[in-house]
Amino acid sequence: MATAFIQTSAGRFTAHFSDRGLARLEFPEASGQAACRRTGAGLTSVQRAWLRITARAVRRALKGEPIAEFPPLDVSSGTEFQQRVWEELCRIAPGHTRSYAEIARLVGRPTAARAVGRACGANPIPLLIPCHRVLAADRRIGGFSGGLDWKRRLLESEGVAFN
DNA sequence: CCCTAGCGGTGCT
DNA sequence: AGCACCGCTAGGG
Numbered sequence: 001m002a003t004a005f006i007q008t009s010a011g012r013f014t015a016h017f018s019d020r021g022l023a024r025l026e027f028p029e030a031s032g033q034a035a036c037r038r039t040g041a042g043l044t045s046v047q048r049a050w051l052r053i054t055a056r057a058v059r060r061a062l063k064g065e066p067i068a069e070f071p072p073l074d075v076s077s078g079t080e081f082q083q084r085v086w087e088e089l090c091r092i093a094p095g096h097t098r099s100y101a102e103i104a105r106l107v108g109r110p111t112a113a114r115a116v117g118r119a120c121g122a123n124p125i126p127l128l129i130p131c132h133r134v135l136a137a138d139r140r141i142g143g144f145s146g147g148l149d150w151k152r153r154l155l156e157s158e159g160v161a162f163n
Numbered sequence: 164c165c166c167t168a169g170c171g172g173t174g175c176t
Numbered sequence: 177a178g179c180a181c182c183g184c185t186a187g188g189g
Binding site: 099100101104112113114115116117118119120121131134136137138141142143144145148151 | 183
């Protein structure tokens with residue numbers, strides 16, 4: 001796994017690439033931003049290409065715009081159930097939402113809404129796998145592993161109303 | 164608003 | 177094999 005950084009107006013994201021693609025994306029940390037390494041060092045040329053695509057995707061996602069091109073996503077860390085949930089998340093267009101229960105139904109486990117919440121929390125590539133577009137059934141915001149402030153901000157940037 | 168009961172995947176013992 | 181977590185939900189004060 002190779003690590004690289006993506007500078008944005010909202011801070012510096014951290015991306016981890018395996019030999020299969022983008023495997024993890026981390027939101028900017030509140031502190032410790034000072035230490036800046038050269039981004040891209042230690043990446044293969046393929047990974048550097050993925051990094052460019054990822055950086056574009058992240059910047060577009062932050063503006064609430066549709067993402068034109070995704071890097072390959074390496075979701076092999078997830079269980080089969082988690083991967084099915086994440087796949088379903090990827091089908092939610094910007095500006096749209098689903099409830100945890102709806103995702104549960106879509107992956108064929110209609111009573112597993114709670115487990116869907118857990119699977120969302122385990123999403124290793126938030127923002128690009130848009131777990132922020134999942135709300136509770138009553139349109140309350142639910143949770144977000146990266147912090148509720150981020151979820152609110154992302155939903156607002158997409159013009160989504162929530163409770 | 165609160166509380167309760169039922170829920171299922173996951174990870175830890 | 178248990179068991180305690182949880183980004184849940186529906187129902188009822």
